[in-house]
Amino acid sequence: MIAPGLHISQFKELIVRATLQQIGLISDSAVNLLLGTALVESNLYFLQQISGPALGLWQMEPATHDDCWQTFLNQKPDLAQAIRIIAGRNNPGSALLISNLSYACAMARTKYLRAPAPLPPANNAAALSAYHKQFYNTLLGAADPTINVQAFQRAINA
16 A cells, blocks of 8 residues: 555655665666665555564664664765765664655665675566565565565556
C-alpha cells in the first residue's frame, strides 16, 4: 500500500535522485536500489517500525545510524559534510530519519556504500532485491528477496 497522495515517480525524482545527486553518489543503480529499499522496508508508508526500533521510510535502526557515523562517515569528511548539510545540523541524531526524507535517504545510501560488492545493474530487479537482502536487511532480517523482486521492479518502472 502506498500512502494516499504519495506519488512514487515524484518521490523517486524529488527525494531519492535529488539526494543522491546532492551527496555525489548518483547512479541509476543507486536510485533504483534506494527506492526499492524504501518500498520493501516501509512501503513508503511507515515512518516508525510497528514493533521495533527502525525509523524512517528506509527503516534504519538507531544503532545502525550511529555506527554509520562512528565507523564510516568519520573517515569520509566530504560525504559527512554533504550529509550534515542535508540534515541541517552538525550532529544529526537518528530521530531525524523520521522527519527528514533526504537525510534518511542519504543514510540508507551510506549503509549501502559500506558493502564490499558493487551495485547491481539498474534494471535487474532480482539482483537489486538480492543486494538489499544481503547488505541492508541482512541474513537475520525478515526480507524475502524472491517476493521483493516486485517492489524493486516497481522502483525501476517508476
